[in-house]
Amino acid sequence: MIQRIQSIYLFFAFVTTAILPFLFPLWTINDKDFFFMQDQVYVVLFGLSTTLSIVSIISFKNRKNQFVIGRLNIILNLILLGLFVYRSLNVSGEAEIVSEKGIGMFLPIVTIVLLVLANKAIKKDEDLVKSVDRLR
Template sequence: MIQRIQTVFLFLIVVAMGVALANPIWEKTGPISTEIAQLTALQYSQQQSAGAQAGVPQSQVPTTVITSVWYLGLLLALVALSSLYAIFQYRNRLTQTALCAVNALMLTAIMGIVLYRTLYAGKEYGNPADQGNFLLGFYAIIAALLFNALANRFIRRDEKLVRGSDRLR
């Protein structure tokens, strides 16, 4: 039935993916307060001072380099859609388990992409010793990993309960 606890966890995955899509994931400031690097679900942007040009102070000539990371947003949306689909597969717990396994793989790929972008690609920006700040979007992805594990656990527990009751008949 749709009112089981795993449905709540699957819905929370959808909410967490919406939060990760809507909020920045990571941010790092440079030595000057106007220099900033930021990772969102769709882009990685670096705003740097270009240097003094024609008597304009350095802090007033920012250049922004934007790199598209659309695949990160696509993976976040796919996790949300597969979790939403899994909610309505309550009659087939094996399908729900398979969808949770696929979600776990996609969430692992998302974490790999985020950590690569922040810890390796972001290291070249600003102070290499500073790793930057993880923001709400990052913690939403971690929450989705936790909710996925809990949903999978409760789906397997329901399946075990149903198989145990079938043996008694």
């Protein structure tokens, strides 16, 4: 059942973590764009989030497993968002460096929203299956 709404949400979460970081810079320092590829930690975290989204899409037959993977992906994106906030607070405190936050810093927020919507749809499906099993 790949055509379910949670698969669409998970696909958009995959796009948000796999394709959009290449297009949008995280921040700009002295008119130089800083992309996620310039720091190994961000590459690993975005890669793990992308991998978890793919694994969650593929495991559509096991809803409980899909739900747990979605929660792990939310936690991973919260860690990524925390690193971005920490980095932005450190960069903005320096007087000689002119820094500007990029739209790429908001990608984990979009991913978290999509994953929450997917988990809500997975939970709704699981509740529906449990209620049908009770009637049998």
